[in-house]
Amino acid sequence: MEEKQKSLSPPPCPSTVTVRRNPPRKARAKPYTTAAKQQPLISLSSENTHVVPSFPIDEILSIQIPQSELKPSSSESLKIFLRIKPLKSFTKVTTTKSRPRNVWPQNPSKKNNAKENKNPEISKKIKKNEEACITLNDSYSVTLTPPQALQELKRSKTEVYEGFSHVFPADCSQNDVYDKMVQPLLEDFMKGKSGMLAALGPSGSGKTHTVFGSLKNPGIVPLTLRQIFKKKSDESSSRSLRSFNLSIFEICSERGKGEKAYDLLGGESSELSVQQSTIRGLKEVPIRNLEEAESLIGLAMLKRATATTNSNSQSSRSQCIINIRATCNGFSNETKMQSSDAMLTIVDLAGAEREKRTGNQGERLVESNFINNTSMVFGQCLRSLLEFQKNRKKGLQKHHQNSLLTRYLRDYLEGKKRMALILTVKAGEEDYLDTSYLLRQASPYMKIKFDNTEEPCNKRQLKTYPRAEKNKKIKLSAPKTSQIEENFHGERNQISQEVHLQGKKADPTDRSSPILKQVTQDKNEREHIIMRNFSKVLWNVLKQYKEKLKVAEGEICSLKDSLQREQLKSLGLETELISFKSSCLVDPCLPEVEALVHAEEQFEVDTSLTNVVTNVDDDSCILIKTGREAGTEESSESPVPSNNVKDAELVRCHLSSQNDAEPRSVNSEENVEIASASTHVEAEVADFPRDQAIQNQNDLIPSPEQVEVSHACINSRMSNVQTKSAISRRFSDSEKQERNRKLLPASSKSLTEEMDDLEIKDNQIEKPQVKIIKTRVQKKAESTQGQEIEVPAREAEPASTKKQRNGQKPKRRLQPASSVLLTREINTLEIEDDISEPKGTRAGKKTTVPQPRSQGSVTLLRLLTNNLQL
Numbered sequence: 001m002e003e004k005q006k007s008l009s010p011p012p013c014p015s016t017v018t019v020r021r022n023p024p025r026k027a028r029a030k031p032y033t034t035a036a037k038q039q040p041l042i043s044l045s046s047e048n049t050h051v052v053p054s055f056p057i058d059e060i061l062s063i064q065i066p067q068s069e070l071k072p073s074s075s076e077s078l079k080i081f082l083r084i085k086p087l088k089s090f091t092k093v094t095t096t097k098s099r100p101r102n103v104w105p106q107n108p109s110k111k112n113n114a115k116e117n118k119n120p121e122i123s124k125k126i127k128k129n130e131e132a133c134i135t136l137n138d139s140y141s142v143t144l145t146p147p148q149a150l151q152e153l154k155r156s157k158t159e160v161y162e163g164f165s166h167v168f169p170a171d172c173s174q175n176d177v178y179d180k181m182v183q184p185l186l187e188d189f190m191k192g193k194s195g196m197l198a199a200l201g202p203s204g205s206g207k208t209h210t211v212f213g214s215l216k217n218p219g220i221v222p223l224t225l226r227q228i229f230k231k232k233s234d235e236s237s238s239r240s241l242r243s244f245n246l247s248i249f250e251i252c253s254e255r256g257k258g259e260k261a262y263d264l265l266g267g268e269s270s271e272l273s274v275q276q277s278t279i280r281g282l283k284e285v286p287i288r289n290l291e292e293a294e295s296l297i298g299l300a301m302l303k304r305a306t307a308t309t310n311s312n313s314q315s316s317r318s319q320c321i322i323n324i325r326a327t328c329n330g331f332s333n334e335t336k337m338q339s340s341d342a343m344l345t346i347v348d349l350a351g352a353e354r355e356k357r358t359g360n361q362g363e364r365l366v367e368s369n370f371i372n373n374t375s376m377v378f379g380q381c382l383r384s385l386l387e388f389q390k391n392r393k394k395g396l397q398k399h400h401q402n403s404l405l406t407r408y409l410r411d412y413l414e415g416k417k418r419m420a421l422i423l424t425v426k427a428g429e430e431d432y433l434d435t436s437y438l439l440r441q442a443s444p445y446m447k448i449k450f451d452n453t454e455e456p457c458n459k460r461q462l463k464t465y466p467r468a469e470k471n472k473k474i475k476l477s478a479p480k481t482s483q484i485e486e487n488f489h490g491e492r493n494q495i496s497q498e499v500h501l502q503g504k505k506a507d508p509t510d511r512s513s514p515i516l517k518q519v520t521q522d523k524n525e526r527e528h529i530i531m532r533n534f535s536k537v538l539w540n541v542l543k544q545y546k547e548k549l550k551v552a553e554g555e556i557c558s559l560k561d562s563l564q565r566e567q568l569k570s571l572g573l574e575t576e577l578i579s580f581k582s583s584c585l586v587d588p589c590l591p592e593v594e595a596l597v598h599a600e601e602q603f604e605v606d607t608s609l610t611n612v613v614t615n616v617d618d619d620s621c622i623l624i625k626t627g628r629e630a631g632t633e634e635s636s637e638s639p640v641p642s643n644n645v646k647d648a649e650l651v652r653c654h655l656s657s658q659n660d661a662e663p664r665s666v667n668s669e670e671n672v673e674i675a676s677a678s679t680h681v682e683a684e685v686a687d688f689p690r691d692q693a694i695q696n697q698n699d700l701i702p703s704p705e706q707v708e709v710s711h712a713c714i715n716s717r718m719s720n721v722q723t724k725s726a727i728s729r730r731f732s733d734s735e736k737q738e739r740n741r742k743l744l745p746a747s748s749k750s751l752t753e754e755m756d757d758l759e760i761k762d763n764q765i766e767k768p769q770v771k772i773i774k775t776r777v778q779k780k781a782e783s784t785q786g787q788e789i790e791v792p793a794r795e796a797e798p799a800s801t802k803k804q805r806n807g808q809k810p811k812r813r814l815q816p817a818s819s820v821l822l823t824r825e826i827n828t829l830e831i832e833d834d835i836s837e838p839k840g841t842r843a844g845k846k847t848t849v850p851q852p853r854s855q856g857s858v859t860l861l862r863l864l865t866n867n868l869q870l
């Protein structure tokens, strides 16, 4: 009972505070944990009656139960060992470099002592290098302490790595490693179980040394071979039938392009074909004894790619894989060995290296990239397997596809076969980062240890600043006013409490307090920021609206443009409609004109030539009338109704354009109309026999009534002119031309050549009717042949003009504005010139001989001139 009570001593009080940053992992083996924790509880209950003993530090150290709990079980497929490289070797390298050539090797310790005496700086340096960053806690855990420089920067903390199968201290031997790490695997291998051994660590940390060793200190491979053949020799006595084969190959990168495998026991063409995880063509050399095996190993090492780097004078530049295959040819009753083959794989990985440290360049740099990449992938696979071992529910994350090595070792990295991994680390301070990186990646467990006494103060300092963080939260979460107030009051209370704690009496309502002032200022600043942000948002919204308005204005402008275009189109259509109407107005008149002409013929036959002239005058707006045919006689006896006379007049104007060949300059549309009208009258009058005109000269003197009628006719003509001018104002030049082709044929005299061409077309259209008229007029001319008398133009001045000169004004004096222009145009006309001016070629078609202007036309012109003058 006493022994039991002694063993159930009170729980130890730790000398240092260890804070676990990461929460306790569920994957940790719980049976150990619970057992370890239950034990102190029991002891507490049992020790209530006893006197509290003195603080048992020794016992604490002996009760490292958690360490034993982290010891992985032998059933786990992955075991991780740690080997610390002695610092001495690093010092040795340093001294070797400083050793002059052509000098025999000396005792290093003596040499160092001598140097220390000579140069104290060097001794300091060596001493400094001798300071280790890693210390062994026990056989399963180590503590990694950052260098002082990093500690000051607070970039790193002391880390405790635990859960290793075994930690080999710096002074351990190769045999220790073999015994603890290789022996169990070899035993299983000899029983027919495959297994793998791998060395992982930064460059120059002793992987190759651990795996191969030297002649003096043979490593895993030679020791294993020795053991194998030793066992074989033992078994040979017991008639065991087993054979072993050896194959060695390396995986390296070819100029950084890809991974390639080379057979280190093959001939010259040693490159191997790689298909996924299978390597084909690998030569397996049977090994019958240790000597053969060692020689093969030596041969392979010579072939293996190595190079000198800053970290290692003979650095491995490839991943080296050694396979020892055991083939069982029979069944041993003693060992119960299985008949299947077993493979023992030993891997010497190339060491990861930092570029800065190695100073690699060119090909070396490419190699180191490949090595680092492979090491990283291997480390990822390892980490996944470790996590999977802790918590199998999570599942295994697979990374093996990312490199040939991990693909080849897939079964091991997925935990399907047993694997023992030895991590080699350098213990120097300057190796801290490399070591820390490796241990974080490959150690089973890690703890961060806070032993800095300043931390509580820091935490207290942090505690005093959450106000700023609170403010930020408020700002981001668009707070309500009540929330802000609440926080504000909370802050104020907190501050008052703090002040109270400091021994000062502070009134929360006292705004003069500097702290409260600060709070108020903070609040104001916060409000200011809120308002500023709000105004920014508003400003942005306004900007957006402005842009939208601009877009809308642009649309309005485009719509306006399109509207104007549509209006122009409609105007064009309207113009076409009017022209079409006018053409329709002309065409129906043709039969009426024909009827008029027929009526004229009948009238000619029935009556004398005088009557014919009268009829012609009727048709031409009764400009020339005999006194007998005035008044009611015209309306009753005329075969054509008065309204039709106007239409006929229009047609006649149109037709008479063929006879108009006299070119005249035309200033406006109105002038063209009037000119055409006048020329038309002239042509009409000129077509009649001169003697007839002379005969009727006295009769041609119009009465006042006749003058009125003629005025009415002129006014109606003027109204036509006005409408045309109104139209001309509305339309473009091209439209005017088109319109003139239809409405203003009589202006051919004054039109340009272009219009003359158009007239030709018109002539072609109107030709048949014109011919009829011509033939009839010719008939008239034949009938009155020999009666022609040349009459001077001045003599043929009509009496109506004389009457006008005498002051007799016409009843209707209404004249449109365009008539002013017309008047000017008429005034410019020289009647005398017109009379004497010979007709053009076109006129020649009808009247071959140039004739002076008739008296009637002169009269008409005078009449027009007088009537249009203001």
Ligand SMILES: Nc1ncnc2c1ncn2[C@@H]1O[C@H](COP(=O)(O)OP(=O)(O)OP(=O)(O)O)[C@@H](O)[C@H]1O
Pocket: 084, 085, 086, 089, 201, 202, 203, 204, 205, 206, 207, 208, 209, 210, 312, 314, 315, 316, 317, 349, 350, 351, 352, 424
């Ligand atoms: N435990 C040790 N005891 C004595 N010397 C060691 C030990 N470990 C390594 N060395 C020495 O350190 C040097 C570098 O070791 P090694 O070549 O094994 O490193 P490495 O990890 O294989 O490097 P790399 O990855 O670059 O190949 C060698 O000269 C080796 O003898």
